[in-house]
Amino acid sequence: MVVKDQITQQAIILFGEKGFSETSIQDIVDELGVTKGTFYYYFTSKKQLLKDIHHEYISGLLERQSRIIDNDARTQKEKIIGIIRLLITDIADKGPSARVFFREMHHLSDDHAKNIKARREDFRLNVEKVLQTGVRNREFRQGLQVDMIAFGILGVTNWSYNWFNSDGDVSPEELSKIFADMILTGIVE
Amino acid sequence: MVVKDQITQQAIILFGEKGFSETSIQDIVDELGVTKGTFYYYFTSKKQLLKDIHHEYISGLLERQSRIIDNDARTQKEKIIGIIRLLITDIADKGPSARVFFREMHHLSDDHAKNIKARREDFRLNVEKVLQTGVRNREFRQGLQVDMIAFGILGVTNWSYNWFNSDGDVSPEELSKIFADMILTGIVE
Amino acid sequence: MVVKDQITQQAIILFGEKGFSETSIQDIVDELGVTKGTFYYYFTSKKQLLKDIHHEYISGLLERQSRIIDNDARTQKEKIIGIIRLLITDIADKGPSARVFFREMHHLSDDHAKNIKARREDFRLNVEKVLQTGVRNREFRQGLQVDMIAFGILGVTNWSYNWFNSDGDVSPEELSKIFADMILTGIVE
Amino acid sequence: MVVKDQITQQAIILFGEKGFSETSIQDIVDELGVTKGTFYYYFTSKKQLLKDIHHEYISGLLERQSRIIDNDARTQKEKIIGIIRLLITDIADKGPSARVFFREMHHLSDDHAKNIKARREDFRLNVEKVLQTGVRNREFRQGLQVDMIAFGILGVTNWSYNWFNSDGDVSPEELSKIFADMILTGIVE
DNA sequence: TATGAATGAGTTTTCATTCAT
DNA sequence: CATGAATGAAAACTCATTCAT
Numbered sequence: 103m104v105v106k107d108q109i110t111q112q113a114i115i116l117f118g119e120k121g122f123s124e125t126s127i128q129d130i131v132d133e134l135g136v137t138k139g140t141f142y143y144y145f146t147s148k149k150q151l152l153k154d155i156h157h158e159y160i161s162g163l164l165e166r167q168s169r170i171i172d173n174d175a176r177t178q179k180e181k182i183i184g185i186i187r188l189l190i191t192d193i194a195d196k197g198p199s200a201r202v203f204f205r206e207m208h209h210l211s212d213d214h215a216k217n218i219k220a221r222r223e224d225f226r227l228n229v230e231k232v233l234q235t236g237v238r239n240r241e242f243r244q245g246l247q248v249d250m251i252a253f254g255i256l257g258v259t260n261w262s263y264n265w266f267n268s269d270g271d272v273s274p275e276e277l278s279k280i281f282a283d284m285i286l287t288g289i290v291e
Numbered sequence: 292m293v294v295k296d297q298i299t300q301q302a303i304i305l306f307g308e309k310g311f312s313e314t315s316i317q318d319i320v321d322e323l324g325v326t327k328g329t330f331y332y333y334f335t336s337k338k339q340l341l342k343d344i345h346h347e348y349i350s351g352l353l354e355r356q357s358r359i360i361d362n363d364a365r366t367q368k369e370k371i372i373g374i375i376r377l378l379i380t381d382i383a384d385k386g387p388s389a390r391v392f393f394r395e396m397h398h399l400s401d402d403h404a405k406n407i408k409a410r411r412e413d414f415r416l417n418v419e420k421v422l423q424t425g426v427r428n429r430e431f432r433q434g435l436q437v438d439m440i441a442f443g444i445l446g447v448t449n450w451s452y453n454w455f456n457s458d459g460d461v462s463p464e465e466l467s468k469i470f471a472d473m474i475l476t477g478i479v480e
Numbered sequence: 481m482v483v484k485d486q487i488t489q490q491a492i493i494l495f496g497e498k499g500f501s502e503t504s505i506q507d508i509v510d511e512l513g514v515t516k517g518t519f520y521y522y523f524t525s526k527k528q529l530l531k532d533i534h535h536e537y538i539s540g541l542l543e544r545q546s547r548i549i550d551n552d553a554r555t556q557k558e559k560i561i562g563i564i565r566l567l568i569t570d571i572a573d574k575g576p577s578a579r580v581f582f583r584e585m586h587h588l589s590d591d592h593a594k595n596i597k598a599r600r601e602d603f604r605l606n607v608e609k610v611l612q613t614g615v616r617n618r619e620f621r622q623g624l625q626v627d628m629i630a631f632g633i634l635g636v637t638n639w640s641y642n643w644f645n646s647d648g649d650v651s652p653e654e655l656s657k658i659f660a661d662m663i664l665t666g667i668v669e
Numbered sequence: 670m671v672v673k674d675q676i677t678q679q680a681i682i683l684f685g686e687k688g689f690s691e692t693s694i695q696d697i698v699d700e701l702g703v704t705k706g707t708f709y710y711y712f713t714s715k716k717q718l719l720k721d722i723h724h725e726y727i728s729g730l731l732e733r734q735s736r737i738i739d740n741d742a743r744t745q746k747e748k749i750i751g752i753i754r755l756l757i758t759d760i761a762d763k764g765p766s767a768r769v770f771f772r773e774m775h776h777l778s779d780d781h782a783k784n785i786k787a788r789r790e791d792f793r794l795n796v797e798k799v800l801q802t803g804v805r806n807r808e809f810r811q812g813l814q815v816d817m818i819a820f821g822i823l824g825v826t827n828w829s830y831n832w833f834n835s836d837g838d839v840s841p842e843e844l845s846k847i848f849a850d851m852i853l854t855g856i857v858e
Numbered sequence: 859t860a861t862g863a864a865t866g867a868g869t870t871t872t873c874a875t876t877c878a879t
Numbered sequence: 880c881a882t883g884a885a886t887g888a889a890a891a892c893t894c895a896t897t898c899a900t
Contacts, residue, residue, distance in 0.1 A: 105863085121397055123312030126890065139865050142892065179479065205394070208310055233478070242478050250461060250469045251478060257450030258443045265442060272439060280439045288477035289422070289431050289440060290368065294880090315873060327875085328882045337874065483884080499775055501690030504869065517886050520871065557857065583772070586688055611856075620856050628839060628847045629856060631832060632825045639824030650817060658817045666855035667800075667809050667818060668746065672859090693894060705896085706861045715895065861900085869893070876886080 106144040108134055110158075113151055118198025122152060122206040152206065153214040159203040160221045163192065167228055178236030179286060182255070185229060186285070187278040189259035194268035194277075204263045226252055255285055295333040297323055299347075302340055307387025311341060311395040341395065342403040348392040349410045352381065356417055367425030368475065371444070374418060375474070376467040378448035383457035383466075393452045415441050444474055484522040486512055488536075491529055496576025500530060500584040530584065531592040537581040538599045541570065545606055556614030557664060560633070563607060564663070565656040567637035572646035572655075582641045604630055633663055673711040675701055677725075680718055685765025689719060689773040719773065720781035726770040727788045730759065734795055745803030746853065749822070752796060753852070754845040756826035761835035761844075771830045793819050822852055 112133050116125040127141050127148060145151045170176070170184040193200040210218060230252040236242035258281050268274055301322050305314040316330050316337060334340045359365070359373040382389040399407060419441040425431040447470050457463055490511050494503040505519050505526060523529045548554070548562040571578040588596060608630040614620040636659050646652055679700050683692040694708050694715060712718045737743070737751040760767040777785060797819040803809040825848050835841055 121312075123310070124398075127892085128890085137865055138892080139867095139894085140863080142894095143862090143864065146892095148891070205397075208394075209313075240480055243480050246478055247461070247469050250466060251473060253451065253454060254447045254470050254473050257447040259446070261446030261450050262442065272436070277439060280436050281443050284440060284443050284474065284477070286477045286479050288473070288475045289435055290475050291429055291432050316875090317873075326882050327873095328877090329880080331875070331877095332880065332882095499690075501688075502776075505871085506869085515886055516871085517873085517888095518884080520873095521883090521885065524871095526870070583775075586772075587691075618858055621858050624856055625839075625847050628844060629851060631829065632848055632851050635825040635828030636821045637824070639828050640820065643820060650814070655817060658814050659821050662818055662821050662852065662855070664855045664857050666851070666853045667813055668853050669807055669810050694896090695894075704861050705894095706898090707859080709896070709898095710860065861898105863898095863900105865895105865897080867894095870891090872890070873888095874886105877882105877884090879882085879884105 105134075105136065105140065109136075109141060109144060110151065110154065114155055114198045114202055117152070117155070117206060118201040122202070122209045149209070149211050149214065152202075152209055153211075153218065155199065155202055156207065156210065156214075156218045159196075159199055160218060160225070163188070164221060164225055167225060171228055171232060178232050178239065178241045181232045182229075182236070182285070183278075183282045185232070186255070186259055186282045187275070189256075190262060190266070190278045190281065191274045193259075193263050193266060194274035197263070197268070200263045204260050226256060229255060258285060294323075294325065294329065298325075298330060298333060299340065299343065303344055303387045303391055306341070306344070306395060307390040311391070311398045338398070338400050338403060341391075341398060342400075342407065344388065344391055345396065345399065345403075345407045348385075348388055349407060349414070352377070353410060353414055356414060360417055360421060367421050367428065367430045370421045371418075371425070371474070372467075372471045374421070375444070375448055375471050376464070378445075379451060379455070379467045379470065380463045382448075382452050382455060383463035386452070386457070389452045393449050415445060418444060447474060483512075483514065483518065487514075487519060487522060488529065488532065492533055492576045492580055495530070495533070495584060496579040500580070500587045527587070527589050527592065530580075530587055531589075531596065533577065533580055534585065534588065534592075534596045537574075537577055538596060538603070541566070542599060542603055545603060549606060549610060556610050556617065556619045559610045560607075560614070560664070561656075561660045563610070564633065564637055564660050565653070567634075568640060568644070568656045568659065569652045571637075571641050571644060572652035575641070575646070578641045582638050604634060607633060636663060672701075672703065672707065676703075676708060676711060677718065677721065681722055681765045681769055684719070684722070684773060685768040689769070689776045716776070716778050716781060719769075719776055720778075720785065722766065722769055723774065723777065723781075723785045726763075726766055727785060727792070730755070731788060731792055734792060738795055738799060745799050745806070745808045748799045749796075749803070749853070750845075750849045752799070753822070753826055753849045754842070756823075757829060757833070757845045757848065758841045760826075760830050760833060761841035764830070764835070767830045771827050793823060796822060825852065 109130060113125070113130050116129055116133070119125075120129075127138050131138055131141050145154075166188055167185060170181055170188065173181075176184070207215070207218070207222075230248050233242060233246065233248040233251055237244065237246050237248065262277070266274075266277065272280075298319060302314070302319050305318055305322070308314075309318075316327050320327055320330050334343075355377055356374060359370055359377065362370075365373070396404070396407070396411075419437050422431060422435065422437040422440055426433060426435050426437065451466070455463075455466065461469075487508060491503070491508050494507055494511070497503075498507075505516050509516055509519050523532075544566055545563060548559055548566065551559075554562070585593070585596070585600075608626050611620060611624065611626040611629055615622060615624050615626065640655070644652075644655065650658075676697060680692070680697050683696055683700070686692075687696075694705050698705055698708055712721075733755055734752060737748055737755065740748075743751070774782070774785070774789075797815050800809060800813065800815040800818055804811060804813050804815065829844070833841075833844065839847075
């Protein structure tokens with residue numbers, strides 16, 4: 103069963119580097135010194151492997167998101183900060199996984215996509231709910247269009263898979279703080 | 292010469308719908324009732340077509356960005372608002388082009404990518420400069436990490452290619468305003 | 481277009497010799513000195529080629545059958561003799577085609593099979609109608625179960641693809657006569 | 670040892686339904702809840718399994734044929750009737766086996782085919798001998814070309830694996846009678 | 859007896875690209 | 880300008896078979 107995991111890990115790396123379509127099964131197994139047959143012993147298709155990767159990723163995110171949200175000791179503001187940090191550190195830690203997750207979604211077959219899409223929406227709707235609660239209890243500005251703001255927040259964080267390099271000048275923690283500040287209090291004096 | 296444009300337009304639509312790798316030259320020419328030979332009369336390769344599309348798109352953005360930035364009558368705040376509106380309306384108006392531009396960049400060959408990447412960075416650095424100027428003249432908060440904020444702003448706008456549907460409840464103009472408000476003044480009361 | 485025909489002819493030979501599943505596209509094109517790409521330029525799939533072969537074969541049979549049946553100068557007995565000769569000579573002349581037609585039918589995809597099956601039934605029902613008419617006008621025995629007899633006659637003829645060798649002692653004409661005699665007048669003294 | 674039989678039975682069913690090439694070892698063992706390893710414990714190869722099936726089938730036929738033929742109380746006419754009934758009821762009773770036997774013979778490897786073919790010929794030659802004896806003792810028409818007639822009789826019966834459904838209007842017994850009548854006395858008034 | 863992991867040789871199919879006309 | 884024919888390299892996937900345990 104360890105081989106299956108190795109294949110998955112290698113696939114994540116290669117999908118992240120070259121993209122899903124540009125990575126062949128041969129590329130993946132060559133790196134591990136096994137054969138294509140072995141791949142198909144563990145996976146029914148290349149798309150199924152992609153689904154597995156997405157599934158794994160979104161599951162992890164949802165679980166950690168719920169740990170943040172379900173903590174009643176936190177204000178809604180703190181929850182938003184937590185979610186921003188969750189996404190940024192995830193992208194920093196598991197760069198390739200994140201790249202696959204955010205960029206290669208459209209290669210999922212319709213069948214597989216349904217489930218994954220639904221859970222990605224869950225994640226977003228959870229953000230929306232936190233915002234909604236925050237508006238109600240006057241943590242956030244009245245009249246906030248929470249659905250669009252949720253998209254905006256996720257844009258800030260998710261986009262970073264495109265460029266963020268955790269070995270650079272700015273640490274994930276610092277970036278999370280910068281983004282949280284921007285979102286919460288804006289940039290004007 | 293009109294045929295070349297038709298091919299480009301059709302390619303944008305199909306690349307946008309199905310992705311670059313999933314779209315074959317055959318798919319493109321079938322839709323136009325011409326043959327693959329015709330494609331290769333006008334383009335040297337599939338990748339070159341992609342480059343052309345990217346080139347066209349980023350050129351348009353850069354040109355319009357410079358019209359916003361070079362207008363000395365505007366404050367830096369107004370320039371940021373203008374750039375946000377520029378990106379959002381572009382994504383709304385030319386959905387497929389935008390999808391290709393933001394999603395299929397990594398299919399550019401190294402050679403082609405260099406030029407496009409440089410100009411994408413130019414776009415970002417221009418945003419950074421506006422922010423920098425705004426910090427200096429006290430429109431924006433002191434100590435703002437302008438490079439990261441530029442990435443953040445572009446995240447908010449660019450991510451919308453993933454989800455924004457201009458036929459929905461929110462118009463591009465409204466969305467631009469919502470995002471500009473969030474970025475400039477935040478969401479807390 | 482000549483190449484397409486060559487491919488079809490070669491396929492018939494090889495399907496006849498080795499069977500459909502045992503014959504690879506590679507086998508077919510190797511024999512002709514072209515490449516697999518060429519095959520897929522002319523055919524959309526291996527199954528489609530099989531369908532084409534079946535289509536061609538049954539069309540030829542049906543056409544010649546109708547020429548026999550529509551000739552009002554003939555008695556029903558003569559028509560039955562004609563159909564027997566039609567099948568036997570066909571199997572003798574186009575051995576491999578016949579083998580493919582009679583043996584490899586179950587490899588047709590459901591979609592393709594429908595049409596072919598319907599036309600094979602047409603052929604059989606035409607035999608049935610001749611028998612029916614012959615019973616009515618007292619050429620054939622009263623009370624004959626014409627549907628079963630039609631199956632019986634076709635069994636006699638079709639089965640010969642399994643063993644008949646037109647280079648042997650018995651010519652197709654002779655065999656047709658032997659079988660017609662057996663079917664029409666039996667074997668008892 | 671029961672497992673080996675289960676595998677054989679399941680294989681017959683699947684070979685009958687989908688054909689030999691289209692049925693994988695995996696298909697067979699999946700249905701029984703065992704693994705491919707188990708298959709190779711009992712059989713040395715897929716082809717050997719096919720040979721076993723053919724062997725079993727032809728052995729049964731030959732044995733029952735000899736019981737019919739060796740019974741000196743019967744006329745040759747009665748023997749022919751008996752052989753027709755033998756084949757038809759066999760096809761009716763063991764549909765899938767019969768389908769495999771009559772349709773998938775050409776998948777036997779040369780080595781295996783020799784033995785099976787020889788015994789199939791024995792069956793046919795036995796029919797020929799009955800006919801020959803019948804001609805000699807004037808049960809059958811003088812000058813009958815017994816080799817061809819034997820092929821014809823077997824065509825009538827064997828072909829029925831293609832279409833005969835024992836759940837239909839006509840019972841195996843009835844069909845046997847219809848075919849025997851046709852062969853013995855023909856169809857003309 | 860039976861399994862589970864792995865293989866390797868093969869299969870069908872796709873498709874960007876070339877080029878003579 | 881445009882086509883139709885052909886290619887070749889690579890892709891995903893299949894599956895009978897082996898073998899250590």
